[in-house]
Amino acid sequence: MNTIIHSTALARGLQGSSRPLRTLAAAAATFTVLAVAGLCVPAWLTYLVTIAAGNALVSLGIVALMRGGVVSFGQGMFFAAGGYGAALLFNQAGWTDALALAAAGGVLAVALALPFAPLLARYRGIFFATLTLALSMVAYGVLMKWPELGGSDGFTVGRPTLLGQRLDGPEGAYRLFLLTVALAAAIGFLARIYFASSTGLVTLAARDNELRVEYLGASVRRLIGANFLIAAFFGGVGGALVVLSLGHVEPAFSYWTVSGEFVFIAVLAGYRSVPAVFIASFLLEIVRSFSSAYFPNTWQLALGLFLLLVIRFLPQGIGSLWTREAR
Amino acid sequence: MDGLLTLLIDGLNYASWLFIVSLGLTLVFGVLKILNIAHGSFYALGAYAAASFVGWAAGMQWSPWMSLAAMLLAAVAVAAVVAPITERGLLRFFYGRDEVLLVLVTYALFLVMEDVTKLIWGANPYFVTEPYGLFGNVDFGVLSYVGYDFALWGLAVAAGLAAWWALNRTRQGKIVLAVIHSPEVASSMGVRVSRVYTIAFGAGVFLAALAGAFTAPMISVQPGLSVSVVVLSFAVVIIGGLGSIEGAAIGALLVGLARSAAVHLAPAAELFVIYAVMAGVLVFRPEGLFQRIQARKI
C-alpha cells in the first residue's frame, strides 16, 4: 500500500517538476524566435520591442504586488532609480558593461526600497497606492532640483559595451535588443517560478482573504514587503535597460503619469500570466508609436478607452484569455 | 520682516488656490468614495471653457467685469455637460467595487479627457488675460501684488463656506451627510441615493471647473494642465483627510505655506516638500488631520 502511495506521489512529482522545465523551454524558445525575428524586421521595430521589454519588467513588478492585493502607483521611482543608477555608474564610475549596469540598476532600486518596505507593507488599498505615489513624487522633486544629476533635463548616457565590445550603430542596437530580450526572458522565467512557488500561492491567498492567511500562521506584512522589494528589483533592471537604449535619463521617469502607464500595462495584462505583461507592454508601445505618427491627439484616448473595456469586460486582464487555473 | 510678509502672502495665495482646486475632490470622495484622478481633467476643462467663454464675451464687446460671469458660466457649463455623462454613463457601473479599481477607472477617464480636450481646443496655448487686470494692483510697501490673486482668497472662502453651509445647514445637505455615513441606511429611509451621487458628483465637477476657470487668467491654458493639478490636489486632500472640507482647508494652508517657505528659504526643496508632507501624513496619521474614514492599515 505504501509503495503505491509513494510511487504515485513520485509520478505526480515528476509531472509537477516538468512545469519549470516547460517554462524554461518556453522562455528559451521565445528568446530564439525574437532573436531571429530581430534580424529580419526593421530597426525601429526591434527598438520598440527593446523599450517594451524593459517597460514590461517594471510592470511585472506591479503584477507581483497585485497578486498580493495591492497596487503601486510609484514604480516610476524604481524605474528612475535603475536608470539613474546605471547612467551614473557609466558616466562617473566608468562601468560600461550593459549586463553589469542592468544588474546594478536592480540592486540600487532594491537598496532604495529597503527602508520603505516595512512601512508600506502595513498599508492596503488607496493608502498603499497614494503612499507609493507620494514617494515617487518626492523622488521626482528631488531629482528635478539636483544640479549634479542634470536637474530637470537629466543627462545623456553613451553606448554601453557587452562582453567587451562597444554597442555602436545598428549592430550594437541589435545586441542591446538581444540583451534586453534575454534578460526579460530570464526574469520572466524566474517570476513564473516564483509565482508558482509556495510563497506565490500564499500571496494569491492573501489577496483573497488576509485574515485567514494570518490565522494559518503566515505574515501578510512580510509577504507584501518581500513583493515590494521584488517589484523594486524588476523596476530597477527595467529602468537601466530602457535608459541604456534611450541614451538619456531624466526626472520625468519618476513622475506619476509614468507610473500610471506601468499600472496600465499591469492591469491590461492581468496577474495570471507572465507573457501577457510583455504582450501588453508591446501593445502600448505600438499604439503609442502609430498614434503619434498618424493621429497625434488620440493615443491616450485609445488607451483610456481600452483600459475601460478591459476593466469592465476582462477584469483579470488579457492573460485570463488563455490561462485557466494555471497561475 | 518683508521676507516673512512675502512668504506669508505667497503662501496664502497658493493656499487659497489649492483649496478651491481640492474642494471638489474631497467632496466627491466623501460622498461617492471615489478618489478621482480625472479631477484634474475637469479643472483643465474649466480653464479651456473659460478661455472660450471669456473670448466670446470679449468679442461681444461686453464690459471686462462680464468676463467674471463668463468664467462662472463656463464652470457651470462644464459641470452640466460632463458630470451627468461621466457619472451616469460610466462611474455608476462600478459603484461598490474596490476603491482602487475606481481609481483605475478615473485614470482611464483622465487619459480619455486629455485627448478630448486636445481634440476640441487644439494643442496651442490660450491666454485669457482680460480678467487678470480687473482688480488692479495691491501694494505692500515695496511689494506689489496683482489684486486678482487676493480676489481668489475671497473665492476660496466663499466656496468653502458655501459648501460647508450647504452640507451642514440645509435639509438636502443633511441627506447628503446621511448618505456619506451609510448609503444602505439612507436608502432604506427612502433617500434616492443614486440622485445624491449624481448631484454630489456634479458639485465636484463644478468646483473643479470653477477652479480651472478662475485660474485661467493667471496661466497659459495648454495641454498638461491637469497633470500637475491631480497630484497637488491629492496631496492636499490626503493631508487634510479624505472627505473633509475643514481638512481640505487646513491641508491647503499647510501645503501652501510649506511650498512658500521652500521657495523663499530652500528652493531645492520646492518640488518635493509637498509630497514629503503628504508621505509624512500618510505614515503618521494616514486618515489625515481631520478624520473621516479609517485608514486600511493592518
Add this chain to the structure above:
Amino acid sequence: MQEAILEARGIAKRFGAVVAASDINVKIGPGERVGLIGSNGAGKTTFVNMITGYLKPDEGQIKLAGTDITRLAPRAINMLGVKRSFQIPQLFGDLSVLENMLVALACRDGQGNFLRSARDPLRVEHADGLLRRFRLQEHRRRRVSELPGGVRKLLDIAMALTARPKLLLLDEPTSAVAADEKFQMMDTIMSALAEDPETPVLFVEHDMDIIGRHATRVIAFYSGRIIADDAPAAVLAQDDVRRYVTGEISGE
C-alpha cells in the same frame, strides 16, 4: 489525570458595562471532545476569541501545555498549535479546494518557501489525505466560491487541521447547514478527527442532539459565567442549563 492541554484560570473580560466573561476556570485534557453551549451573548465566542488571542482577558491566565499564552499575538498562539475554524467559513474563494489546502500547508511550513513549488508532491499527498478524511476529494479541483455551504464548512475545518493542532476550536461547525445535513456533517467531522484521538476539540454548538451524540464533556455558559461543566447527560439535566440555555424551563 494527564497534563492539561489548555488551562484557563480566573479569566474575566468586560466591554464597558457588559460582562463578557467572569471567573472562568477550565482545564482541557488530551482527547476530550468538549461542547460549549449557551445562548447568544453568553460568552462562548468571547472565550474562544481569548484562547485564540484575538481578545485579551482583563484578568486571569491562559496556558497551553504549560506555556503562558495570555498576552501572545494571534499568530504566535496559532504557531503554538491552537487552530480554529470559523462560523462563516474563511476560505480563498478564487482558488480551488486543493489550492486552499496547499495554502494552509505552505503557511504551516513557514517562510523560506520562495523556491519550493506550491504543488510540492508531499504536500499534495498530505492535502489529498485530509480531503479524503473529510470526504471532499471529489471537489478537489473546483473553485471554492462555487461550492455549497456544507462543503465550505468542511474545508474550513480541514484547513485548520493541516498542521497537527494541539488544540482545535470549531466555531458552530454545523450552523448555516440544512437541518437534515447537520448530523451527517458532524459525523463526517468527528470521524475525520478520530484519526487524531489525542487532540482535544472544543466546539461551539446550539443543537443539543449533536452535543449529546458527540461530546464527551459539556461546558455551559450564561452571562459570562460557566454554569455547568460535566458529562453531557449531567449538564443537560441541570435546572440552570434547562432554564438559561435549552429553554426547557421558561425563565424567571
